[in-house]
Amino acid sequence: MTKPLKRRRVVSKDTLTLVSSSFTALLVLFANLIVFKVADYTKMLVIAGPLPILLPYDVNFINTLVLFVFILVTPYALIKYMNYRRKRKVELLIPIFLYDLAGLVRAGYTVPKALEIESEKDLGPLTDLIKKAVTRIILGENVSRALSETFKDQTLITRRFIETVAEAHESGGRAAQVLSGASSHAARLEAFEEERRRSLKVYVSIIYASIIIFMVASAFLLFFNTTLYETVRRGGGRLFTILLTPEQMKGLLYYTTLFIAAPSCIAIGKIRSGTIVEGVLHMAFLYIIIALFYTNVDYLVSMLMSFLPL
Amino acid sequence: MGFSHLAYRVFKGRSIYNVALKNLSWLDSYLTYSGLKISLRRYVATIVFVTILSFSLSLPLTYVFHAYILGINVLFSIVASIILSLIVSTLILALLIYLPVFKAKSKLELLETRLPYIVSYMAVLSYAGRNIESIIAKLAEKGKLFGIEELAIRMLRRIFILGQDTARMLMDEARKTPSVVFSSLLESLAGIVETGKGLNEFLESEFMNLLRNREAKVKEVMNSMAVLMEVFISLVVVMPLVLTIMLLIMASLGAVALPISPLQILFLIHFIIAPTVAVMIVLMIDSLVSKISG
Numbered sequence: 001m002t003k004p005l006k007r008r009r010v011v012s013k014d015t016l017t018l019v020s021s022s023f024t025a026l027l028v029l030f031a032n033l034i035v036f037k038v039a040d041y042t043k044m045l046v047i048a049g050p051l052p053i054l055l056p057y058d059v060n061f062i063n064t065l066v067l068f069v070f071i072l073v074t075p076y077a078l079i080k081y082m083n084y085r086r087k088r089k090v091e092l093l094i095p096i097f098l099y100d101l102a103g104l105v106r107a108g109y110t111v112p113k114a115l116e117i118e119s120e121k122d123l124g125p126l127t128d129l130i131k132k133a134v135t136r137i138i139l140g141e142n143v144s145r146a147l148s149e150t151f152k153d154q155t156l157i158t159r160r161f162i163e164t165v166a167e168a169h170e171s172g173g174r175a176a177q178v179l180s181g182a183s184s185h186a187a188r189l190e191a192f193e194e195e196r197r198r199s200l201k202v203y204v205s206i207i208y209a210s211i212i213i214f215m216v217a218s219a220f221l222l223f224f225n226t227t228l229y230e231t232v233r234r235g236g237g238r239l240f241t242i243l244l245t246p247e248q249m250k251g252l253l254y255y256t257t258l259f260i261a262a263p264s265c266i267a268i269g270k271i272r273s274g275t276i277v278e279g280v281l282h283m284a285f286l287y288i289i290i291a292l293f294y295t296n297v298d299y300l301v302s303m304l305m306s307f308l309p310l
Numbered sequence: 311m312g313f314s315h316l317a318y319r320v321f322k323g324r325s326i327y328n329v330a331l332k333n334l335s336w337l338d339s340y341l342t343y344s345g346l347k348i349s350l351r352r353y354v355a356t357i358v359f360v361t362i363l364s365f366s367l368s369l370p371l372t373y374v375f376h377a378y379i380l381g382i383n384v385l386f387s388i389v390a391s392i393i394l395s396l397i398v399s400t401l402i403l404a405l406l407i408y409l410p411v412f413k414a415k416s417k418l419e420l421l422e423t424r425l426p427y428i429v430s431y432m433a434v435l436s437y438a439g440r441n442i443e444s445i446i447a448k449l450a451e452k453g454k455l456f457g458i459e460e461l462a463i464r465m466l467r468r469i470f471i472l473g474q475d476t477a478r479m480l481m482d483e484a485r486k487t488p489s490v491v492f493s494s495l496l497e498s499l500a501g502i503v504e505t506g507k508g509l510n511e512f513l514e515s516e517f518m519n520l521l522r523n524r525e526a527k528v529k530e531v532m533n534s535m536a537v538l539m540e541v542f543i544s545l546v547v548v549m550p551l552v553l554t555i556m557l558l559i560m561a562s563l564g565a566v567a568l569p570i571s572p573l574q575i576l577f578l579i580h581f582i583i584a585p586t587v588a589v590m591i592v593l594m595i596d597s598l599v600s601k602i603s604g
Contacts, residue, residue: 045573047571047573047574047577048571048573048574049571049574053577055577156455157427159455160427160431160455160456163431163452163455164431164434167434167435167438167448168438170438171437171438171439174437174438174439177437177438178434178437178438181433181434181437181514182430182434185430185433185434185517186430188517188521189426189427189430189521192426192521192524192525195528196528196602196603199528199532200532200535200599203535203539206539206543207539207542210542210543210546210547211547213547214547214551217547217551218551221551221554221555221558224555224558225558228558228562241561241562241563242561242562243557243558243561243562243572243573243576244558244573244576252576252580253554253580255580255581256550256580256581256584259580259581259584259585259588260546260547260550260584260585260588262585262588263585263588263589263591263592264542264546264588264592266592267591267592267595267596270592270595270596270599271595271599274599274600274603
């Protein structure tokens with residue numbers, strides 16, 4: 001009696017990355033907070049009210065949180081983004097591919113033969129896909145099915161234009177006309193999309209600039225608060241009371257910058273590529289800059305303080 | 311038996327339903343394009359049923375709230391609960407009327423952004439020698455790629471199953487669609503079916519026209535984006551900083567006079583208001599960008 005075959009579960013690369021990065025991030029968080037005790041838990045801001053809030057303002061604690069988020073999101077977002085980039089490259093090459101194919105068909109080749117010739121050219125990531133489609137056709141699969149199956153994971157725009165290749169094959173004698181029409185349309189639409197992307201990129205720099213301005217203004221605010229605090233501490237300002245110590249203020253501004261940066265980066269991703277993953281990568285990059293800034297902002301403040309005759 | 315069917319069975323032939331049907335007949339075209347698979351009669355019956363149901367459910371609930379929880383006298387409780395229930399049922403009525411309009415408009419907006427790709431594909435199909443009926447059949451087959459599957463299948467069904475004349479069917483669809491661009495495309499296609507000439511040339515010129523329209527749309531979106539960016543910088547970057555400085559100064563001069571602790575206000579600004587505003591603006595940016603990306 002034959003044994004029934006065991007069904008093997010295949011875990012996708014994305015899931016594996018997400019699980020391993022979550023595990024590493026949790027491990028780092030645990031090591032930093034429990035084992036190495038990098039955070040000072042006495043530094044807690046108590047916001048009184050009907051529901052009192054305890055806010056840890058120690059920079060090391062917030063840095064640990066930033067590191068946690070960085071490890072958690074970066075690998076997955078990077079893999080997704082690389083995947084998107086590859087698909088986008090294929091999309092950009094489609095007009096050239098259609099143009100070449102139209103030329104070959106006009107020269108008298110059939111569509112499958114033209115695809116075979118095209119698979120020998122260097123069209124970057126598109127070459128691999130054409131090779132796969134040609135193999136399927138050689139193995140006896142229908143041209144239309146072979147193409148749609150090979151390109152099923154690509155972007156909608158790529159898949160829309162790949163359909164025209166199958167249509168050209170089905171149209172017989174009009175194939176060259178079909179392909180040259182499709183290639184000119186693809187080129188025009190691609191040029192239009194590129195123009196749209198270029199005009200939207202301005203807003204990405206505006207968002208980046210606004211976050212940097214926020215950080216610089218925060219440094220000046222910290223300087224102002226430190227000056228006031230020092231004046232009161234030395235007994236020079238009996239009229240004044242201090243709302244937040246410089247360290248508490250730094251923690252509060254650090255949190256705010258992080259909270260503002262997250263949705264802003266999602267907006268960047270949406271503007272640049274229409275995807276969130278690119279935004280997540282921008283967020284990881286900005287979070288590191290923010291962490292470095294707030295870890296070293298004291299030097300900037302003390303440099304500004306040195307100009308004052310306190 | 312579904313809810314809409316029950317509503318129709320209950321209200322069919324009643325005067326309230328007839329009045330509603332007469333006044334809401336304009337919803338028919340929106341229902342067709344909204345993707346809600348329900349006929350006008352059943353949808354109107356559902357609107358009437360849900361509105362009456364919401365009034366009759368909210369009336370005792372609001373009365374209990376006013377009379378027993380707030381402790382207001384009976385007469386005031388009755389008046390207040392009637393007013394509140396009327397408000398609730400009016401809101402539900404408005405929501406139900408607006409739902410197909412909103413769904414149809416967002417679907418058609420998406421269709422308009424994809425239209426250059428659809429027309430390009432149609433042009434390529436016409437180069438291959440296909441006639442309009444065959445093009446519609448191909449669109450129905452590959453409709454998922456272009457987001458036109460439902461519409462193409464409906465048109466195909468009207469031609470090949472119901473046996474309707476293609477030109478008349480296209481004119482009828484053009485009359486029904488709330489999208490001006492799509493309506494004019496269908497009307498022109500109907501004209502071409504009648505004359506039987508120039509499908510290639512028409513689709514080619516229509517493709518160019520659609521690209522020009524999209525260019526204008528991109529400019530429009532760019533203007534809105536500029537305004538949105540100004541709002542973003544003012545509310546997300548400047549506002550928290552200005553308010554922090556103000557609160558610091560006010561608190562340093564003595565926070566006793568303030569009705570709420572400045573620390574609480576700071577927490578509210580930095581942890582709730584600024585991130586919420588940022589998220590809202592991101593959502594607006596997303597909806598703006600999706601208007602121009604096919």
